[in-house]
Amino acid sequence: MSANPSTRTFRPYTGEKARIARAYDYLVLVLALFLFIGSFHLHFALTVGDWDFWVDWKDRQWWPAVTPIIGITFPAAVQAVLWTNFRLPLGATLCVACLSIGTWIARIFAYHYWNYFPINMVLPSTMLPSALVLDAVLMLSNSLTVTAIFGGSAFALLFYPSNWPIFGMFHVPVEAGNSQLTVADMFGFQYIRTGMPEYLRIIERGTLRTYGQVAAPLSAFFSALICTLMYTLWWHIGKWFATTRYLKRI
Amino acid sequence: MATTTEQVKVMTNQNKFPPWYLKDLYRYLSAFAVLTVIYMGFRIYQGAFAISTGLDSTEPAFDVYWMRLLDFELVFIAFFTSIAWGWLWFTRDKNLDKLEPKEEIRRYLTLTMWISVYTFAVYWAGSYFAEQDNSWHQVAIRDTPFTANHIIEFYFNFPMYIILGGCAWLYARTRLPLYAKGISLPLTLAVVGPFMILVSVGFNEWGHTFWFREEFFAAPIHWGFVIGVWFALGVGGILLQGVTRLIELLDGLEDAA
Numbered sequence: 284m285s286a287n288p289s290t291r292t293f294r295p296y297t298g299e300k301a302r303i304a305r306a307y308d309y310l311v312l313v314l315a316l317f318l319f320i321g322s323f324h325l326h327f328a329l330t331v332g333d334w335d336f337w338v339d340w341k342d343r344q345w346w347p348a349v350t351p352i353i354g355i356t357f358p359a360a361v362q363a364v365l366w367t368n369f370r371l372p373l374g375a376t377l378c379v380a381c382l383s384i385g386t387w388i389a390r391i392f393a394y395h396y397w398n399y400f401p402i403n404m405v406l407p408s409t410m411l412p413s414a415l416v417l418d419a420v421l422m423l424s425n426s427l428t429v430t431a432i433f434g435g436s437a438f439a440l441l442f443y444p445s446n447w448p449i450f451g452m453f454h455v456p457v458e459a460g461n462s463q464l465t466v467a468d469m470f471g472f473q474y475i476r477t478g479m480p481e482y483l484r485i486i487e488r489g490t491l492r493t494y495g496q497v498a499a500p501l502s503a504f505f506s507a508l509i510c511t512l513m514y515t516l517w518w519h520i521g522k523w524f525a526t527t528r529y530l531k532r533i
Numbered sequence: 534m535a536t537t538t539e540q541v542k543v544m545t546n547q548n549k550f551p552p553w554y555l556k557d558l559y560r561y562l563s564a565f566a567v568l569t570v571i572y573m574g575f576r577i578y579q580g581a582f583a584i585s586t587g588l589d590s591t592e593p594a595f596d597v598y599w600m601r602l603l604d605f606e607l608v609f610i611a612f613f614t615s616i617a618w619g620w621l622w623f624t625r626d627k628n629l630d631k632l633e634p635k636e637e638i639r640r641y642l643t644l645t646m647w648i649s650v651y652t653f654a655v656y657w658a659g660s661y662f663a664e665q666d667n668s669w670h671q672v673a674i675r676d677t678p679f680t681a682n683h684i685i686e687f688y689f690n691f692p693m694y695i696i697l698g699g700c701a702w703l704y705a706r707t708r709l710p711l712y713a714k715g716i717s718l719p720l721t722l723a724v725v726g727p728f729m730i731l732v733s734v735g736f737n738e739w740g741h742t743f744w745f746r747e748e749f750f751a752a753p754i755h756w757g758f759v760i761g762v763w764f765a766l767g768v769g770g771i772l773l774q775g776v777t778r779l780i781e782l783l784d785g786l787e788d789a790a
Contacts, residue, residue: 299789303554307642307779311772314649321655322727322765328664329759332750336667349751357766364769368776385660393665397580398672478670478748524722525769527777529715 319381323357324389327382333479335386336394338404338453339471341446342486343499346408348506351439352513354379354410355417358438359514360521362421362430367522372422375438379414383407403453404470412445413438427518435514439506443499554639561646565653572657575685578602587681588673599684606689614696618703625707632710634782640708641775641782647701648723648771654694655727659762662686670748678738691731698724711778719770726764733757 296304327335330353334346358375365371386407394400420434453467464472471481487498494501551558579587586594626632662685669682679688702724705712712720740754 296783297788300783300786302552303638303642303783304779306552306555307645307775310642310645310649314645314652314768317649317656318652318765318768321652321657321659322762325659325663325730325762326759328667328750329755330751332667334751336664336750360766361769364772368773385656386664389661389664389668392576393661393668397583397665398668400668400671476671477674478667480747483747483749520763521766521769524719524764524766525773526718526767527770527773528718529711530718530721531715533716533721 315377316381319357319361319378320385323378323382324385326357327353327386333485335408336405337471337476337479338406338450339465339467340484340486341408341450341453341467344487344489344502345485347439347443347499347502348509350408351410351413351442351506352509354382354413354442355435355438355510355513356517356520358414358417359517360524362418363518363521364525366421368525372418375414375417375421376411379410383409383411400474401470404474406449408442408446409449410438410442410445413441416441427515431511431514431518435511436507438514439510440503442506443503553635554642556639557643557646561643561650564646564650568650568653568657572661572690575662575689579681579685583669583681590677590679599679599681603679603684603688606684610689610692610696614692614699617696617700621700621703621707629708629710629713634785637709638779638782638786641779644701644705644709645775647697647704648768651694651697651701651724652765652768654690654697655765658686658690658694659730662690667748667750675741675746675748678742687731687734691734695724695728695731698727711774717771717774719767719774721767722764723767723771726761726767728761729764730758730761733761 295301331350334340334342334349340346355375357378360374361378362374365374365377390402390405390407394405395402416437417430417434420437421430424430424433450467453470454465456463457466457469458464459469459472471484582598586592586598589595590599662682666680666682666686669680673680702720705717705720707713711717736757737754745752745754
């Protein structure tokens with residue numbers, strides 16, 4: 284536990300006071316761990332959800348756009364509290380690590396062991412490299428504007444290359460039923476999902492594919508633009524929620 | 534130099550575990566253990582009976598294995614709410630003006646434990662069983678709002694974290710001077726906002742009944758849940774309120790070894 288240096292002459296506690304402060308730190312750590320697994324995961328699952336659940340949803344158009352745009356929200360809000368008040372440059376990494384823990388547990392025990400989806404079909408994507416860079420940019424720049432522009436852009440632009448080593452193999456073309464499709468598509472056709480029929484799948488809609496192999500980078504740059512705005516918006520949302528007001532009545 | 538009686542007393546207190554400021558540590562750990570057993574028990578129950586008896590809500594076995602579980606949950610939730618909230622209210626501190634600083638410090642740590650237990654329940658409701666709901670909808674035809682996963686997620690997990698959030702709010706309100714004098718906005722946001730997730734179940738089920746039978750998780754029909762969970766960010770404000778007061782209290786405390 285530490286106070287904001289700007290409002291207090293910093294003098295480290297010793298003895299019992301230090302032990303109390305440390306005990307409080309550990310309690311907050313446990314609290315934060317479950318808070319962000321629970322809350323960020325629910326927010327993420329109900330907005331990015333399907334693009335993250337299913338390997339055949341991981342396309343070049345929506346997946347690299349939607350995931351960082353939604354993924355930068357909680358990291359920005361938590362950075363606004365942890366960096367501004369405690370000088371802890373780990374808000375983004377904390378949120379994204381918590382999200383990874385939550386998604387991995389769910390994919391293994393809820394999808395694979397309960398309903399027998401192959402784990403390769405439901406692998407979660409990762410935003411850890413993006414989050415590490417976002418935290419590093421904030422720490423080095425100590426600036427909301429710089430972090431929003433460069434950190435937010437990096438958060439989006441790093442997403443696709445970070446995930447390509449995990450998911451590239453599922454984009455290998457195969458021929459089945461006289462059609463050419465990807466291994467990921469095969470998963471989708473072979474494992475029937477009663478709640479997610481093929482007509483609902485949102486991948487590569489529109490004319491973006493006419494740009495051929497630059498479709499994914501274009502989506503990533505679009506995502507970078509929105510991420511700079513989302514970062515700023517969610518920084519202020521985080522600050523607003525971190526109010527210390529007491530009310531007379533509710 | 535000889536060891537004095539006073540020094541022996543201090544040394545004895547130092548070795549005592551848990552120390553005075555973590556007096557509720559074992560209760561806190563017990564709460565985690567009990568909740569873990571309950572939630573993992575639900576998951577094991579689902580693994581054992583969901584496929585065999587939970588796919589068709591018109592089967593008699595569905596009534597036996599799932600609707601009875603729902604009835605049991607509702608009774609348990611009502612009973613637990615009365616006991617927990619009643620105990621916190623009736624054992625409230627009526628002399629908060631005379632609270633010793635050391636006792637106030639201890640209570641701040643206990644409040645953090647309460648909020649921590651609340652967030653543990655949020656984990657099971659918001660993370661594990663929420664995603665599991667998507668998984669179950671992919672293998673079962675939606676023929677009832679009371680599916681084998683909804684019965685646990687919506688009618689036990691959601692009420693449970695709300696009750697535990699209410700416990701944290703009541704604990705603060707009845708045992709800590711600052712929270713008794715004024716109503717903490719961030720604590721209230723962090724408890725009331727996620728409560729709205731339970732209310733969103735109504736919209737969700739209405740929408741799935743009349744509008745959208747599939748389970749597209751990112752669909753707008755689910756965004757009520759999303760907005761509710763944003764309020765969990767109020768924990769940042771609770772942290773700032775707690776840290777500020779703890780620093781005041783610790784600064785006023787005499788240094789001890």
